[in-house]
Amino acid sequence: MEAGSGDILLEVEKLAIRFRTHGGESAAVSDVSFCLKRGETLAMVGESGSGKSVTSLALMRLLPKAPLCTVSGSVRLRGKDGGMLDVLSLPESRMRAVRGDNVSMVFQEPMTSLNPVQTIGAQITETIRLHRPMGRRAADEEAVRLLDLVGIPAARQRLTAYPHQLSGGMRQRAMIAMALSCEPSVLIADEPTTALDVTIQAQILDLLRRLQEQTGMAVIFITHNLGVVAEIADRVMVMYAGRVVEQADVVPLFRQPLMPYTQGLLRSVPRLDLAGRRTGALSAIRGNVPDPRRPPPGCAFHPRCDFFVGGRCDVQAPALDVTSDDRQVRCLRWSEIAA
Amino acid sequence: MMAYLGRRLGQAALLLVVVSMIGFAILHLAPGGPMAQYAMGSNMSQEDLDRIAAQLGLDRPLPVQYAEWFWRMLGGNWGTSYRGGQPVLHVIGSHLGATLELMLTATLIAVVLGCWIGILGAIRRYSVFDYLATIGAMVALSIPTFWFGLVAIFIFSVELGWMPAGNRQTIGDGSLLDMLHHLIMPALVLALVETAIWSRFMRSSMLDVVNQDYIRTARAKGLPEWRVLSDHAFRNALLPMITVAGLQLPTLLGGALVTETVFTWPGMGRLFLDSIEYRDYPVVMGILMFSASLVLIGNLLADMLYAVADPRIRLG
């Protein structure tokens, strides 16, 4: 581990996020730890409300301020000078320099994530000129290069286009161009393909993979689509009710999911590669995600779990176990189930 | 954009026809109708009156009369004032400047002050300032404008002697400074209600915008908060305000009438009341139709401006 530590771009330890609302305080995320190496893609998977997006916003420090929301734990990010930055305690002015430069984000809705009254060019050059000493003319040229890079045809003409004049896929490409404009070391992509149709989805995934190869950036890919995960991820982190419930490399995870929740997720996806082997209908996981203000006792997943054992799962909260092959799983019965 | 503007233009034209019908109906409700001028006070015989009625076409069916009247209005022939014998449009025109001066100044004050209060209230939502602004706006909307004017006169003219109590200028002194001195108090009084309205709409528009995804994008770029607000939030929040400006016109005109009365400001509102006093129906009707048309045109202009300002409509 020691030798490769220079390759670590992001290190998150015991991240916990609490929100204060009218109905009382709630733990949106607790005990989330992971690290990210150069060129690596980590997929964060889970249903809506599992804490994926909140976690990513915490990494950018874009969550509401203190009384409404408190973040604890540690987030360490490799700075452009090679040293590690303590993101959670950085003064706001330094944090602003980090956002969009070291870490940047691509959001789910390309329709609403771009400012409707500014041209694409203005929105890209704004980021460039914010972080780089560059004149208007030079920034325009850089924007053309970026739009070219993300595969937008007739890039120069697009500079003066408004978001509504582009298709959804083109908008998402422009959004990616914007996010990449300062060559960030970490790119957070929050469901970047969810709002797009399937062919466009594949193109965007291709693009992200190609760009990652070129720049060596690390990518956190948030999604609830396991097909996409199989396509793009090196490692997978499954989240449920604000906690990491399983973390593993993508191939072992798909081959043998340990946590019942992950198994349920995998069963609910149609899989071409397994179509011949496994027959039977797709099964959705029954029940709903628990209310974060009133989490169930014991394992948060127990009311929906097929392997639930009364007196155990609903009493004792499982810890995150590390298996012999360096996977992580949060389940009291994972070894019994796997056997 | 052409389709959008065409639709708006069509709607406005239709509305103008309905407005004119209402005006025509009110005209015929007046005692003596369009004949009031001749029926009142004069010693004409019934035969004479009938002859004049026939000359004016009043013996013809109402729809025909309406069509002719509407056509005359479109051509700018709005009748003659009983009082001065001048054409109605001419009389209105000579009072319009004073009213516009008052309205524009008040609007300027209201827009600047209202936007500022609204934006601050939105970005510091639920703060002490926000609560005070909310309560203040509601109280401001509840104060009768004329009474606020009277209180202002009592304090600043009667007690303190800082401001003239009325009129547009001191007789014999036409200097800019003198005019501003006369303008400031009525403009502020008229601006009170408008400021309250603008601050409320601005606040709600700003709150809509600051929760949009593109604001999050702007923050994720690393922009400082003031640039997020000024470059991204403000411009988007201001767009619907154009429509608000158009919709505020009737309130603004009504407020101007009352303010002009209190401050003996020689504008259209004052003229309207004087004309009612003298039963000068052509002028009363003229101002009524003129103000409705002004509102109509104002709304149409606001729609067009909106279309130009919003690229989604301009280029969509």
Place this chain on the structure above:
Amino acid sequence: MSTTTQLLPATPADEALPPRNTAWRRFRRHRLAMLGAAIILILVLGSYAGPYLIPYNDTYIDIMQRFAPPFSGAHVLGTDELGRDMLARLMMGGRISLAVGFTAMLISMVIGISVGAIAGYYGGVVGSALMRFVDAVLCFPTIFLLLALAALIDPGVTSITLLIAATAWMDVARIVEGQIRALRERDFAVAAEALGASDRYIVFRELVPNAVAPIVVAATLNVAKAILLESYVSFLGYGIQPPVPSWGNMLNNAQIYLTSAPWLAILPGLLITLAVTSFNFLGDGLRDALDPRMESH
């Protein structure tokens, strides 16, 4: 112009209204609304019971006591230019102003709800003709319209009330039309239609109760508006005619005596502001309590 509601969307009540006790609790918590309700209660009680408790009649002219300032002698709030007791006149004026405001609201609600319900339910040519009429009336600045009409008639309490109602129903019509149009898309209206309920039954028994929250709010705000409008026309001399006092016409002559007797102008205006503010607070509280989604953020 159909863009009016852009900022204040009349959200269709697509979920059931919250249980009444929740709404009541929210209303009780709204401090400004409770304050408004209390002030309204005091004003109403003061206006209707007050005159029996004070020794002066509002029409009694005491020529020796003209322009007595407030808190200086037998007349608590002073006297006017004819030596009439200000407190007595404010109380009697309050009766008129509050009654005109309330009655005008009732009439304007009836007109507005009827026009809006008919336009919203039938839609089509009838609906759009009615709504274009509403748009056209809204083009006239209310005060101009009110004064022009008032100049045509013989002013009195009844006729002024009717005129105020005639110029204040349009907003309600728009609200109701929007609500009904949204509600009638919902399946229960379709179901009732299928069961053969008559049109009138559908409109008044099923659709109107669902639009009740915004209507109650609009009604409260309309009282405030009507009191203001009465004060405007009466101040300008075309409303309630002396010697019948109203808060508005008490201000009619006050401007002349602003230098010597400012209380003539200040007191009635304060009461108007107080009453109108209270109704506005009350309306705001009702809006928050009855329909949280209508909350003005």
